Amino acid sequence: MSIVSFKNTILHNLVSKPKTRKVEKEFPVGTRGHVENDMDLCVLCGLCSIKCPTHAISIDKAEKTWSINPMSCIQCRCCVDNCPKKSLSMGVRFQEPGTEKITKTFKQxxxxxxxxxxxxxxxxxxxxxxxxxxxxxxxxxGNAQAAPAANAQAAPAASAPAQKPAEEPKA
Ligand code: SF4
Ligand code: SF4
CATH class of the missing domain: 1.20.5 (Single alpha-helices involved in coiled-coils or other helix-helix interfaces)
Known part of the structure; x- marks a missing residue:
């Protein structure tokens, strides 16, 4: 088969627009890419880690780090919606393809x-x-309660009649 038999197809492809689109430049509205964390805002409270259904996020408070395993993330956005500091967001770019499971760690x-x-x-x-x-x-x-009690003890003593001195026995 010679190249001549493809000449119409080749000529057509040379002058027509590509049938594919550049995904990198045209993310549909609402695309959920990978999770991003602004480490200037993150207080390592751990709420995102608790809420994550796939346990993709982990926190190390001693090391002051926040980690995510991108391969475990299902882009559900639960962590983003529950972050009290609004430090999490969904990047619109898709996750970079990779050959091994890596955990990405970010320091506060x-x-x-x-x-x-x-x-x-x-x-x-x-x-x-x-x-x-x-x-x-x-x-x-306590002082307010003690004062009436002291007054109550002092009052009967003051109002009691003076006792008569005992009569001396007659000789
Ligand atoms: S919920 Fe937000 S502030 Fe808390 S650890 Fe996660 S990213 Fe940081
Ligand atoms: S988007 Fe969902 S699965 Fe991914 S880290 Fe956040 S909570 Fe976990």
């Missing part, structure tokens, strides 16, 4: 660590202030 940023420490310090101070206020309230309530 210095900015996020500082913000988290400031929040914890403020929370501790609020708790200490609340405890001090409660203790002061309890002490005030």
């Amino acid at each position: 940023s210095e900015k996020a660590i500082a913000a988290q420490e400031a929040l914890m310090k403020a929370a501790k101070e609020r708790a200490a202030a609340a405890a001090a206020a409660k203790a002061a309230q309890a002490a005030a309530a």
Whole structure:
């Protein structure tokens, strides 16, 4: 078979538009790509890990890292919807193909660590202030209860008639 027999097809393909589209440039609206985390916002609370139905996310608070296993992720978006800091999002690009299962690990940023420490310090101070206020309230309530009791003990003594001195026996 010579190339001449394909000449019409070849000429047609040379002048016509491609029948395929560039997926990389044309993601449909609502495409759920891989999960992305803004480590400037993440406080490592672990809620995303708890909510993930496939256990694709793990948190290491000691190492201050957030990890995801992309091969386990089913792009359900549950973690994104439950993140209290809105640090998670669904990237619209599809996951890069790979030949091995890898876990991607991201370290919490210095900015996020500082913000988290400031929040914890403020929370501790609020708790200490609340405890001090409660203790002061309890002490005030105790004083208020003790005062009437002391008055009640003192009152009968003051109102009791003076006892007559015992008569001396006659000789
Ligand atoms: S991504 Fe969001 S839900 Fe997950 S640990 Fe970070 S702050 Fe918490
Ligand atoms: S999108 Fe769904 S499966 Fe993927 S990490 Fe988030 S919760 Fe887990």
